[in-house]
Amino acid sequence: MARTPLIAGNWKMNVDHVAAVSLVQQLDAALVRDEHDQEAAEVVVLPPFTDLRSVQVLVDGDDLMVRYGAQDVSAHEPGARTGEIAAGFLARLGVRYVTVGHSERRTHHHEDDATVAAKASAALAAGITPIICVGEDLAVRQDRRHVEHVVAQVDGSLDGLSADQVAGSVIAYEPVWAIGTGEVATAADAQEVCSAIRQRVVALHGDDVGERVRVLYGGSVKSSNVAELMEQVDVDGALVGGACLDPEEFARIAGLARS
Numbered sequence: 001m002a003r004t005p006l007i008a009g010n011w012k013m014n015v016d017h018v019a020a021v022s023l024v025q026q027l028d029a030a031l032v033r034d035e036h037d038q039e040a041a042e043v044v045v046l047p048p049f050t051d052l053r054s055v056q057v058l059v060d061g062d063d064l065m066v067r068y069g070a071q072d073v074s075a076h077e078p079g080a081r082t083g084e085i086a087a088g089f090l091a092r093l094g095v096r097y098v099t100v101g102h103s104e105r106r107t108h109h110h111e112d113d114a115t116v117a118a119k120a121s122a123a124l125a126a127g128i129t130p131i132i133c134v135g136e137d138l139a140v141r142q143d144r145r146h147v148e149h150v151v152a153q154v155d156g157s158l159d160g161l162s163a164d165q166v167a168g169s170v171i172a173y174e175p176v177w178a179i180g181t182g183e184v185a186t187a188a189d190a191q192e193v194c195s196a197i198r199q200r201v202v203a204l205h206g207d208d209v210g211e212r213v214r215v216l217y218g219g220s221v222k223s224s225n226v227a228e229l230m231e232q233v234d235v236d237g238a239l240v241g242g243a244c245l246d247p248e249e250f251a252r253i254a255g256l257a258r259s
Helices: 017-033 049-062 087-092 103-108 113-125 138-142 146-157 163-167 187-205 207-212 226-230 247-256
Strands: 006-010 042-046 067-070 097-100 129-134 170-173 214-218 237-240
Touching: 006 097, 006 214, 006 247, 017 042, 017 049, 017 247, 042 097, 049 067, 087 113, 097 113, 113 129, 113 146, 113 163, 129 146, 138 146, 146 187, 163 187, 163 207, 170 187, 187 207, 187 214, 187 226, 226 237, 226 247, 237 247
Parallel strands: 006 042, 006 237, 042 067, 067 097, 097 129, 129 170, 170 214, 214 237
Antiparallel strands: none
């Protein structure tokens, strides 16, 4: 089964709503110049919450080929949850994707697998595709427990989701030691863990779901390494960090990731 590559750029806490307009315009111009086809590789930006309305108006008004998502979502329904953003609010803004369980959320906000699963469920209920993040830190990698660690995160983060919901989700493998460090897992490293993730999905929900779910690699992805990563049979795209803030570089990454 052919899986459309997904290249998602996580802006993190960078770029305000004014600068967001320029960044998206530059990215779209680069994609148009390169004759990019979203059916060959889907390009998504993940801005801060405060940028989403500006990005929505620009993308919809000018019919840009860039798609957009959010960086986080609440597991709860609207109500007395100060500072949280309900999935339904994001859906009304046209958000298609949302990351859940990013390593920074797991580390700095103490989010566990149960929280990640609840957020994924909330996103799916609102018609938004969750990008469910899993990955190991350096100590786990050095102990060579990375595969079992990631598989356990997959089990917990998918808990309670139906087979169809899992098939409609995205799983992103992001080795924590390679995020923002300049270090990158080798293509073989990425394939080892992405393959283990897919095999675990197959074990949980069967071959069809395992073939449909997209598995991304994230961690210091750039144009110089994305082509080799994308050659791996179980790597279906990339969750890009710092490089996505350079529209020309991000467009090059997208071009090299085309199916």
